[in-house]
Amino acid sequence: MNCSSFGKCGSCVLWQMPYEEQLKMKSGQLIELFSEFDMPGLEVVHGSDEHFRARAEFRVWHEGDKSYYAMRKRKEDGRGVIPIEECKIVDKAIYEVMTPLLNEIEKNDNLRFKLYEIDFLSNSKGELIVTLIYHRKVDETIAEDIQKLKDKFKNIDFIVRKKGRKYVFDKNYLIEELNINSKIYKYKIIENTFSQPNRQMNQKMIEWAMRNSEDLRGDLVELYCGNGNFTIPLSERFNRVIATEISKESIEAATYNAEINERGNITFLAMSAAEFSKLYKDKSPLITKYDLKNVLIDPPRAGLDDKSREFVNEFDNIIYISCNPETLKRDLQTLSKGREIKAFAFFDQFPYTNHAECGVILQKR
Numbered sequence: 001m002n003c004s005s006f007g008k009c010g011s012c013v014l015w016q017m018p019y020e021e022q023l024k025m026k027s028g029q030l031i032e033l034f035s036e037f038d039m040p041g042l043e044v045v046h047g048s049d050e051h052f053r054a055r056a057e058f059r060v061w062h063e064g065d066k067s068y069y070a071m072r073k074r075k076e077d078g079r080g081v082i083p084i085e086e087c088k089i090v091d092k093a094i095y096e097v098m099t100p101l102l103n104e105i106e107k108n109d110n111l112r113f114k115l116y117e118i119d120f121l122s123n124s125k126g127e128l129i130v131t132l133i134y135h136r137k138v139d140e141t142i143a144e145d146i147q148k149l150k151d152k153f154k155n156i157d158f159i160v161r162k163k164g165r166k167y168v169f170d171k172n173y174l175i176e177e178l179n180i181n182s183k184i185y186k187y188k189i190i191e192n193t194f195s196q197p198n199r200q201m202n203q204k205m206i207e208w209a210m211r212n213s214e215d216l217r218g219d220l221v222e223l224y225c226g227n228g229n230f231t232i233p234l235s236e237r238f239n240r241v242i243a244t245e246i247s248k249e250s251i252e253a254a255t256y257n258a259e260i261n262e263r264g265n266i267t268f269l270a271m272s273a274a275e276f277s278k279l280y281k282d283k284s285p286l287i288t289k290y291d292l293k294n295v296l297i298d299p300p301r302a303g304l305d306d307k308s309r310e311f312v313n314e315f316d317n318i319i320y321i322s323c324n325p326e327t328l329k330r331d332l333q334t335l336s337k338g339r340e341i342k343a344f345a346f347f348d349q350f351p352y353t354n355h356a357e358c359g360v361i362l363q364k365r
């Protein structure tokens with residue numbers, strides 16, 4: 001991939017390295033990092049190295065009559081942001097609309113004044129949610145100007161945000177379609193809630209989790225379930241599923257997603273992983289009615305807190321999806337005791353960056 005922002009933008013730090021070399025380097029680093037464990041061979045899973053991000057956030061840089069998208073500078077160039085002409089890692093639908101959209105905004109003083117950030121969320125059909133974030137008072141009178149944008153960009157719903165206030169034109173969600181093992185699953189994705197950034201890799205991660213849970217039986221407990229991304233397809237492998245997540249909006253989407261995909265064996269609960277773990281400790285019938293053999297976890301970068309790690313350690317079989325190899329390593333120091341590590345995968349969700357997403361399957365010896 002080549003991008004005119006390479007070498008200026010602080011996002012793609014590995015811009016000078018051919019993609020194959022990036023994969024080799026990151027795989028080598030992971031093998032080294034996990035060398036204290038008895039790991040199986042690392043499965044390297046990757047997709048396209050361009051137009052792979054289904055969501056992206058850009059600052060806006062105003063200079064005279066012109067406005068530009070801006071990204072944070074490279075570390076070696078100091079603090080702050082720098083204007084960019086293009087971003088090749090974003091989804092094709094986002095890429096194609098970025099410049100024409102900003103050109104329209106530029107022509108309209110009300111839309112342009114103190115516009116601070118533009119966020120994009122896309123689905124596989126090329127529909128978008130665009131969020132305009134302002135550093136000034138905004139009220140409903142902006143609706144007329146947004147309508148002009150909507151007339152030009154028929155595939156976009158707009159959200160206008162100013163600290164503490166939000167105006168939605170006309171909806172704040174997209175319906176995403178994922179192809180998992182040649183079956184289509186539908187997902188409501190609500191703006192400003194977590195969704196996997198790389199659609200192609202997300203599909204491959206879910207397929208990997210399904211393949212590696214083929215032999216598992218009984219019920220599944222899931223922590224950090226988001227909008228039911230893994231839950232919905234995986235629920236086909238298990239009798240009953242209980243899935244939890246801290247964000248109420250994500251649980252609302254997950255519940256809707258179970259309905260539209262006709263999955264009747266899932267219970268979703270909005271609560272933190274630590275709260276759910278406490279329910280187990282207190283022998284709440286909400287949990288004890290499930291057989292606690294299989295657990296799926298996909299925590300944020302901080303990994304598991306102490307209480308949740310203790311809870312997860314009760315299970316025979318663990319499917320661990322991680323976006324931070326360092327906290328995964330820390331958690332495996334507890335979870336690998338008495339368990340065999342059956343599978344280890346590196347999903348390259350974030351080409352041109354040092355980030356690595358991993359999957360690990362653990363089974364009781």
Ligand SMILES: C[S@@+](CC[C@H](N)C(=O)[O-])C[C@H]1O[C@@H](n2cnc3c(N)ncnc32)[C@H](O)[C@@H]1O
Pocket residue numbers: 194195196223224225226227228229230244245246247250271272273274298299300323
């Ligand atoms: C990496 S995302 C994974 C979401 C989902 N598994 C997916 O694939 O889209 C982590 C999720 O954990 C949730 N979360 C963050 N802190 C949490 C906590 N303390 N307890 C439960 N959920 C939490 C976030 O809201 C987010 O949806």
